Amino acid sequence: MGRAQGRTSRTRRTAAGRGRLVAVVAVGALVAAAAPAAQADDRRGSRGATMTLVATTDLHGNLRDWDYFTGAPTAAGAEQGLARAASAIAEVRADRGPRSVLLVDNGDTIQGTPLTYVAARGSATSAPVTESGEEHPMATALNALGYDAAVLGNHEFNYGLDLLGRYEDDLDAPLLGGNVTDVATGEPAFAPWTIQRVRPAGGGALVDVGVVGLTTPGSQVWDRQNVEGRLAFGDMVEAAQRHVADVRAAGADVVVVLSHSGRSGPSSYDPSLPAENASDAIATQVPGVDVVVVGHSHQRGPETWLDSQATPGKKVLVTQPYRYGASVTATDLRLERTRAAQWRVVGADVEELRAGDFPEDPAFVDLVQPWHQRTLDYVSTVVATSATELTARDARWRDVPIMDFVHDVQRDVVAEGLAGTPDADLPVVSVAAPFRADAVFPAGEVTISDVAGLYIFDNTLQAVRMTGAQLHDYLEYSARYYAQVPPADPSDPASLNAGVTPDYNLDQLAGVTYDVDLARPVGDRIGELTIDGVVLGDDDEVVVAVNNYRRSGGGQFPHVATAPLVYDRQQDIRGLLIERAQETGSIDPADFAQENWRLVADGEPLFD
Structure with missing residues (x-):
């Protein structure tokens, strides 16, 4: 496959894993092949000049402006995808001069769409890239656009270290992770920084730009099964203090920190671990930083200036492009x-280039078309026939059959896996959350895209042993999602959302019956729990089927992260749903739907 744009060489130095310093040749994409010859030894020039930093973040496998769940481009006003971003990048290079532009990606790149799933797991007609020998499609895309540096996101660890290693090997740019260490050796597992040489617009001496990469430590929680005992994730601010000093000592004129982390705010996991959202702290507490590129939180924030506490009088730019390639800064x-x-940096002008203002780059589209078509073929595969339409539209307010399909599969798989074990006689309870309100199984043919649209995350199935009292606490925590009634109007279900909890943290249970009383305050909403009409006592034990994200502590739900693990076979939940549909050939709510929970106010149901 050809390159989407021309390329030219750029000299860089990268601090490698294992503590070595290596010299390599980086490549930067050009809009046109013709460009003035680089003069690496030219340290003369004007006293004022500019260079341009172009950034993307949280691409999540969105190469095209295409929704594989709906089988259509994204809606007008919500355009996204690296193919559109490629046109924006080309425009910047044409306007500023290609040698004056440094292009970086801020992580969460190789997970998030059926395309990246097919690359990682394979399909009926293709093997995973770790087996086929093919280049990872996201590496192909970033290489074609000439990215100069990239950082690890937490979702880079979702498919395991073998797949991540393949992506790193395929990527031309250094993949940075300055706070990630190899547990066995205690040495850096990934390069912490790189220095890229950029020719400033307006002429003058070359600019040595140090790029430090750091990732949120939450991966040790969310992907524990993939990294435990192999990788350790340190505090981002402490790592930044070390590596910024190192890269300055190595000669960097300008320092950019790629921070795959939210700006600030509490962590979604145990607060005793290093902070999840540390970008603002890096900007204000670490001397020598000029720019922090932010990601992870999927927010749009092209330009914020913070006062440095480490260097009084200095301001640090914090910039965050929008997720999925919806914008470039x-x-x-x-x-x-x-x-x-x-x-030295004396100021900056920030421009946000939105995907909707640019067409998809034709050469880029041609480059990724084979993977796009492979994914279309995969998601269009019919796996079952549904007896009726099943929708998640009301799943936040009612116990709906489409969610019971998930519960039924999880309970059956865990129960079968526990046969012959000491926990085999315990009741199995399932936990799941309504990820997408627009998920639907149409009446008639159900495809892989329909199932993937219901379960959008690459979670694996696990199970833990919990007591009735712990399960009660768990449900009370989940019920924080809802506002108290009154003043909420049951005729408008959306008014019941208190607005403090994302939908993916609205856990619902099957295998146990309960009411959520919204007339009562948070923490006192769940009454008796019953199983087959029998009250579940505080000391009674159950097995709880749950995804690895939740079991690892994601969302800070009580007890589940410390409960004894009784089942873990590394089975992809989405894959289990697809397998069930294929095995039975039909999806009929009469086979699995049970209404076991409801919203009430003073004991009276809010909905019929």
């Missing part, structure tokens, strides 16, 4: 030459 850094013959 282009930051023109204004530079001034110091008496010490070094560049």
Whole structure:
């Protein structure tokens, strides 16, 4: 496959894993092949100049502006995808000059769409890239656009370290992770930083740009089964203090930190672990930082200036492009030459380029078309016939059959797996959350895309042993999602959302019957729990089928992260749902739907 854009060489130095410093040749994409020859030894020039930092983040496998769940482009006003971003990047390079542009990606790149799932897991007609020898499609895309550096996101660990290693090997740019260490050796598992040489617009000496990469430590929680005993994740601020000093000592004029982390706020896991959202702290507490590129939180925030506490009088730019390639940030850094013959940042102008303002780049589309078509073939595969339409539209307010399909599969798989074990006689309870309100199984043919649209995350199935009292606490925590009634109006279900909990943390249970009384305050909403009409006592034990994200502590639900693990075969839940549909050939709510929970107010149902 050909390159989407021309390329030119750029010299860089990268601090490698295992503590080595290596010199390599980086490549930066060009809009046109013709460009002035680089003069690496030219340290002369004007006292003022500019260079441009272009950033993407949280691409999550969105190469095309295409929704594989609906089988159509994204809606007008919600355009996204790297194919559109490619056109924006080309425009910036044409306008500023290709040698003056540094292109970076801020992580969460190789997971998130059926395309990346097929690359990682394979399909009926293709093997995973770890077996086929094919280049990872996201590496192909980033290489074609000439990315200069990238950082690990937490979702890079979802498919295991073998797949991640393949992506790292395929990627031309250094994949940075300055706070990730190899448990066996205690040495860096990934390069912590790289120095890229950029020719400033307006002429003058080359600019040495140090790029430090850091990732949220939450991966040790969310992907524990993939990293435990192999990788350790340190505090991002402490790592930044070390590596920014190192990259400055190595000669960096400008320092950019790629922070796959939210700006600030509480962690979604045990607060005794290093903070999940540390970007603002890096910007304000670490000396020597000029720009922090933010990700992870899927927010849009092209330009925020923070006062450095480490260097009084200095302001640090914090910039966050929008997720899925929905926008690109282009930051023109204004530079001034110091008496010490070094560049320093004296200001910046930030432009957010939105995907909807650019067409998909035709050459890029051609490049990724084979993977796009392979994914279309995969998601269009019919797996079963549904007796009636099943929708998740009301799943946040009612016990709906489409969610019971998930519960039924999880309970059956765990019960079968526990046969012959000491826990075989315990009741099995299932936990699941309504990920997408627009998920639907149509009446008639159900495809893989329909099932994937219901279960959008790459979670695996696990099970733990919990007591009745612990399960009660768990449900009370989940019920924080809802506002108290009154004043909420049951005729408007959306008013019942208190607005503090995302839908993926609204856990619902099957295998146990309960009411959620919204007339009562948070923490006192769940009454008796019963199983087959018998009250579940505080000391009674049950097996709880749950996904690995929740069992590892994601969402900070009580007890589940410390409960004894009784089942874990690394089975992909989405794959289990697809297998059930294929095995039975039909999806009929009469076979699995049971209404076992409801919303009430003072004991009276809110909905019929």
